[in-house]
Amino acid sequence: MFLLRRDLLLALRNRAEYAMPLLFFVLVITLFPLALGAAPELLARIAPGVIWVAALLAAMLSLDSIFRSDFDDGSLEQILLSAHPVAVLVLAKVCAHWLVTGLPLLLVAPLLAEMLGMPAAAQPTLLLTILLGTPILSLIGAIGVALTVGLRKGGIILSLLVLPLYVPVLIFAASATENAATGFDSSAQIYMLLAFLFLSTSLSPWATAAALRMSVS
Amino acid sequence: MYSTVLLQTCNLSCMRNDRLLFEHLEIELAAGQMLVVEGPNGCGKTSLLRILTGLRLADGGEVRWRGEPIDRLAGDYFEQVNYVGHHDGVKHELSCLENLRLARAMGVPSKRDLDDVLDQVNLYAYGETEVGSLSAGQKRRLALARLLVVDALMWILDEPFTSLDKASMALFSGLFEQHLQQQGVIVMTSHHDISLPTQSLQRLQMGGAA
Numbered sequence: 001m002f003l004l005r006r007d008l009l010l011a012l013r014n015r016a017e018y019a020m021p022l023l024f025f026v027l028v029i030t031l032f033p034l035a036l037g038a039a040p041e042l043l044a045r046i047a048p049g050v051i052w053v054a055a056l057l058a059a060m061l062s063l064d065s066i067f068r069s070d071f072d073d074g075s076l077e078q079i080l081l082s083a084h085p086v087a088v089l090v091l092a093k094v095c096a097h098w099l100v101t102g103l104p105l106l107l108v109a110p111l112l113a114e115m116l117g118m119p120a121a122a123q124p125t126l127l128l129t130i131l132l133g134t135p136i137l138s139l140i141g142a143i144g145v146a147l148t149v150g151l152r153k154g155g156i157i158l159s160l161l162v163l164p165l166y167v168p169v170l171i172f173a174a175s176a177t178e179n180a181a182t183g184f185d186s187s188a189q190i191y192m193l194l195a196f197l198f199l200s201t202s203l204s205p206w207a208t209a210a211a212l213r214m215s216v217s
Numbered sequence: 218m219y220s221t222v223l224l225q226t227c228n229l230s231c232m233r234n235d236r237l238l239f240e241h242l243e244i245e246l247a248a249g250q251m252l253v254v255e256g257p258n259g260c261g262k263t264s265l266l267r268i269l270t271g272l273r274l275a276d277g278g279e280v281r282w283r284g285e286p287i288d289r290l291a292g293d294y295f296e297q298v299n300y301v302g303h304h305d306g307v308k309h310e311l312s313c314l315e316n317l318r319l320a321r322a323m324g325v326p327s328k329r330d331l332d333d334v335l336d337q338v339n340l341y342a343y344g345e346t347e348v349g350s351l352s353a354g355q356k357r358r359l360a361l362a363r364l365l366v367v368d369a370l371m372w373i374l375d376e377p378f379t380s381l382d383k384a385s386m387a388l389f390s391g392l393f394e395q396h397l398q399q400q401g402v403i404v405m406t407s408h409h410d411i412s413l414p415t416q417s418l419q420r421l422q423m424g425g426a427a
Contacts, residue, residue, distance in 0.1 A: 077300065078363075
């Protein structure tokens, strides 16, 4: 809990840095209509895919910040040497990361969906997939960052490691929204995302903790 | 006498980049004793300290705390250890008090008041100041203040006196002495020649081959 509070406080003091992913998300999506010209039908059709690809890239952009600064100033060693289980502390940090980077995406998504002309019926589904999907991105990403934080230029390896694991989330989330937009049932995909979320919540903190130990030693 | 031996290493060895830093290292520290590790740069002092904290795995041998290997104790061992490394491990965006509050929450809280602790390390006036604007020596003092806000028996300190002035060095030497009197254990590296209580002092000279 205290670590969650600390990370939120840190985010508040470094607002500019943490606003980057959100800005990126909004910019990418606003550029699409400009590039594709006035074709409302086309935009509405590709909207789920565009929003989700942008969300995924925005999440990747922000990943490094989960552990980077802690690694650089030695706080990470203190976290690993804490009297509390590291996995719980990792979960707190990932929670903070999601609140700072995932939640804002959720808040601006309706606006962007409206802008792309997505059918109103599909918007609740879109929000639901973002609500379920972005925490998965943070949780999986945390493992990747933990593995690469000790490397000086881990950025490329991080994306190679993490992207394949993000693909299932992308497929199910985009197809759920697509289904909802065309009036089909999308509960199967939603359940799948839910299953991913539970799986990653229960496994990722342990894997991340183990990876952090390796990176620090 | 044997029952008071807290920290013990057996046949400890460490490799780094295919280079043997040390092997067959035997250390035995009882309550109230202090070990000063000395040696030239790059001889493995920091590696040894990190192995003792459990952050780094030894390439051979084991570290025991009260007779139990530390990898088996895990959390129970970390509760007893307080490590101040090369990096201060303080957050520059937070104030001194916020940093100490966090440090306290991470371990077993001691009974000392946070304001008193800041006062003790002469940072009382900087309680609400962001750490980023403090000097290197002040940051170091804050990092060392972490030792006082949690109750840990073993202090592991990597060059604690870096960038400290003479007065602060004397101050912390006094605190170390106090900790030893309370049956604590200290392992530290230092290039500085400082007056430390000699009766409980062990010295380990490393890196003969370097």
